Amino acid sequence: MTANTNTLLEVRDLTVYFQGQNKHQPVRAVDGISFAIPEGAFHALVGESGCGKTTLARTLVGLQQATSGEVLIRNQNINSLLKNRKLLAKDVQFVFQNPLGALSRRQTVYQSLEEPLLIHNVGNADRRRQRIHELAELVGLPLSSLDRLPRSLSGGQRQRVAIARALALEPSILICDEPLSALDVSIQAQIVSLFSQLQQKLGLTIIMITHDLAVVREVCTSVSVMYLGKVMEANNTEPLFAQPAHPYTQALLSSVPSPDPNTESTRQRIVLRGEPPSPMAPPSGCRFHTRCPKAVPECSAKEPVLKPQANSGLIACHLV
Amino acid sequence: MSDSTEEPLFSVRDLVIDLYTEQVSVRAVDGVSLDVYPGEVLAVVGESGSGKTVMTLGPLGLLPEGVSVDIRGYAECSGQSLLARSGKELARLRGENFGIIFQDPISALNPMKKVGPQLASQAMRLRAVSKAQARVIALELLQRTGIPDPEGRYNCYPHEMSGGMLQRVMIALALAGNPKILIADEPTTALDATVQAQILELLQDIQRKENIAIVLITHDISVVAQMADRVAVLYAGRVAEYGTMEDVLTRPIHPYTKGLLSSVPDFRGQRTEPVTGIPGSPPDQSSLLPGCRFAERCPAAQHQCREKRPALVEMADVNKAHRVACPIAVSEGWGQSNDS
Numbered sequence: 169m170t171a172n173t174n175t176l177l178e179v180r181d182l183t184v185y186f187q188g189q190n191k192h193q194p195v196r197a198v199d200g201i202s203f204a205i206p207e208g209a210f211h212a213l214v215g216e217s218g219c220g221k222t223t224l225a226r227t228l229v230g231l232q233q234a235t236s237g238e239v240l241i242r243n244q245n246i247n248s249l250l251k252n253r254k255l256l257a258k259d260v261q262f263v264f265q266n267p268l269g270a271l272s273r274r275q276t277v278y279q280s281l282e283e284p285l286l287i288h289n290v291g292n293a294d295r296r297r298q299r300i301h302e303l304a305e306l307v308g309l310p311l312s313s314l315d316r317l318p319r320s321l322s323g324g325q326r327q328r329v330a331i332a333r334a335l336a337l338e339p340s341i342l343i344c345d346e347p348l349s350a351l352d353v354s355i356q357a358q359i360v361s362l363f364s365q366l367q368q369k370l371g372l373t374i375i376m377i378t379h380d381l382a383v384v385r386e387v388c389t390s391v392s393v394m395y396l397g398k399v400m401e402a403n404n405t406e407p408l409f410a411q412p413a414h415p416y417t418q419a420l421l422s423s424v425p426s427p428d429p430n431t432e433s434t435r436q437r438i439v440l441r442g443e444p445p446s447p448m449a450p451p452s453g454c455r456f457h458t459r460c461p462k463a464v465p466e467c468s469a470k471e472p473v474l475k476p477q478a479n480s481g482l483i484a485c486h487l488v
Numbered sequence: 489m490s491d492s493t494e495e496p497l498f499s500v501r502d503l504v505i506d507l508y509t510e511q512v513s514v515r516a517v518d519g520v521s522l523d524v525y526p527g528e529v530l531a532v533v534g535e536s537g538s539g540k541t542v543m544t545l546g547p548l549g550l551l552p553e554g555v556s557v558d559i560r561g562y563a564e565c566s567g568q569s570l571l572a573r574s575g576k577e578l579a580r581l582r583g584e585n586f587g588i589i590f591q592d593p594i595s596a597l598n599p600m601k602k603v604g605p606q607l608a609s610q611a612m613r614l615r616a617v618s619k620a621q622a623r624v625i626a627l628e629l630l631q632r633t634g635i636p637d638p639e640g641r642y643n644c645y646p647h648e649m650s651g652g653m654l655q656r657v658m659i660a661l662a663l664a665g666n667p668k669i670l671i672a673d674e675p676t677t678a679l680d681a682t683v684q685a686q687i688l689e690l691l692q693d694i695q696r697k698e699n700i701a702i703v704l705i706t707h708d709i710s711v712v713a714q715m716a717d718r719v720a721v722l723y724a725g726r727v728a729e730y731g732t733m734e735d736v737l738t739r740p741i742h743p744y745t746k747g748l749l750s751s752v753p754d755f756r757g758q759r760t761e762p763v764t765g766i767p768g769s770p771p772d773q774s775s776l777l778p779g780c781r782f783a784e785r786c787p788a789a790q791h792q793c794r795e796k797r798p799a800l801v802e803m804a805d806v807n808k809a810h811r812v813a814c815p816i817a818v819s820e821g822w823g824q825s826n827d828s
Contacts, residue, residue, distance in 0.1 A: 216683075352536055353708075353748060357763040357766075358764075360763060361764060361765065382752070382753035382755045385755035386755075386762060423684065425710035425714035427709040427712075429734055432714055443650045443682075
């Protein structure tokens with residue numbers, strides 16, 4: 169996570185609040201997040217439901233307005249880029265969790281893939297056909313599926329269509345919100361390896377929101393661990409998994425069982441008490457102190473800042 | 489555990505379940521035989537459409553409304569047949585023997601009724617106790633399932649509780665009739681990692697302390713590795729492999745089991761070869777071809793696989809409890825197992 173000269177996407181002190189029933193208590197979905205993603209990274213945003221990871225992702229592509237702070241793409245503020253949405257769409261694309269909801273039910277795969285090309289006036293009919301065939305090949309869709317409707321495709325094939333469509337305009341940044349969680353295990357693995365091939369082949373920068381830590385270790389180069397709207401720890405994948413430093417990261421990693429019975433029988437579990445508190449009234453000081461097995465009085469009094477560590481990571485914890 | 493001297497609590501033999509709607513008929517379960525022994529955890533593993541839920545809940549008469557069901561074969565619990573029973577008889581047998589934990593507690597609980605009274609009325613129905621006794625039992629159940637402040641929570645509505653708490657209430661509800669078997673259908677799929685760990689811990693605790701058998705329906709191999717004594721791997725309505733958890737997960741023989749295990753990444757230990765998944769997708773069970781259901785996706789498939797249904801055979805001398813439905817892998821597996 170060291171500063172890189174080729175920062176493609178940057179977030180500075182970002183907050184996103186939603187007005188709920190209580191005017192004085194907004195839902196603080198994203199509550200002061202800063203990070204920089206270098207070109208060519210495959211970055212994971214992990215955390216439990218309600219930690220704000222989806223809101224953050226939506227803000228990165230302008231689907232959600234920030235309450236304060238900035239999102240910068242190639243050093244340009246997203247609000248100015250949003251004045252020309254078509255131009256932004258050529259650079260940044262989004263893959264949603266449920267492909268059946270993201271694809272039009274009445275459009276064939278061919279029509280779904282052609283739509284972005286038509287909107288952006290790409291080539292003539294022949295050139296578009298050629299591009300659609302390229303895209304199908306790129307994501308491993310059989311050409312015979314091009315005339316079919318999403319309904320008649322399997323879950324894995326639908327997600328391939330959604331990915332192909334996101335890639336149609338050759339974006340440099342792909343933001344994926346839980347792209348695997350609607351899929352079966354054997355199909356998930358296919359899509360995981362597809363993401364990793366695409367990233368290498370096309371030099372994409374990918375930000376993937378997920379709750380599946382094993383997938384992160386498999387394909388991502390760096391990770392931010394979120395809890396209640398804040399980043400608790402961020403690091404490159406290998407050191408984060410080898411030496412998780414934040415007590416929350418440690419608990420999160422230890423809570424996932426291993427598929428290998430030998431590893432599983434020796435797993436040291438840290439079972440956290442309770443569940444994440446409400447983002448409407450986050451705890452004082454460190455947000456994690458109410459569940460933290462290592463908390464000391466300082467933790468409830470003062471909010472820790474995200475600071476660089478020797479192992480290349482960033483950690484927000486008084487005890488590290 | 490699966491001691492051969494012990495009688496199984498729940499058995500199905502040659503179970504075939506066809507589901508019909510107006511448009512299609514699907515063979516969801518196609519000749520499955522399984523046993524559940526007292527106090528053990530049997531994991532039923534498979535992907536969507538493999539028939540794991542239909543196989544387990546079908547004989548109990550708990551399939552969704554709106555589909556017609558045709559069940560053949562044999563299913564019994566504590567020596568009594570479950571099939572060809574009236575709804576009332578089946579409900580009684582179910583209440584005496586089974587507790588069921590559904591994936592999504594918020595849709596399994598009555599949203600209009602407080603959770604305590606829901607538990608109490610279940611206890612009254614299943615244990616024939618008075619209203620006052622039922623209240624005591626309900627509070628006990630809330631305590632047993634680790635709900636803090638049971639008295640206070642007794643009067644909560646489901647929407648006032650978090651996902652993890654609701655799953656605890658669901659487990660309390662399943663325990664209300666003093667079941668011998670808990671059927672847990674993807675009990676942690678809707679939960680976050682740290683909450684999943686709490687719920688699995690609770691289930692393990694109940695199983696060990698109270699010697700209740702658990703049938704764990706799941707697609708998550710990691711949950712199987714943590715919880716199960718034995719595993720049945722289902723593919724397209726049939727058992728592909730069946731054995732102890734260690735045998736199936738560490739010495740898988742069926743090509744589908746191998747493919748499934750190689751699809752699951754593990755973030756512990758050294759990074760090994762990347763996951764690949766299994767090419768293709770599961771077959772359409774409304775139009776079935778003869779032969780092995782997995783043949784279309786199988787890297788080891790031969791001509792015979794598309795002709796004849798593979799029988800589930802015991803692995804020769806090593807471990808009779810390990811059964812595999814693939815003659816090709818079994819003939820290779822014999823060579824391996826002789827070495828060990």
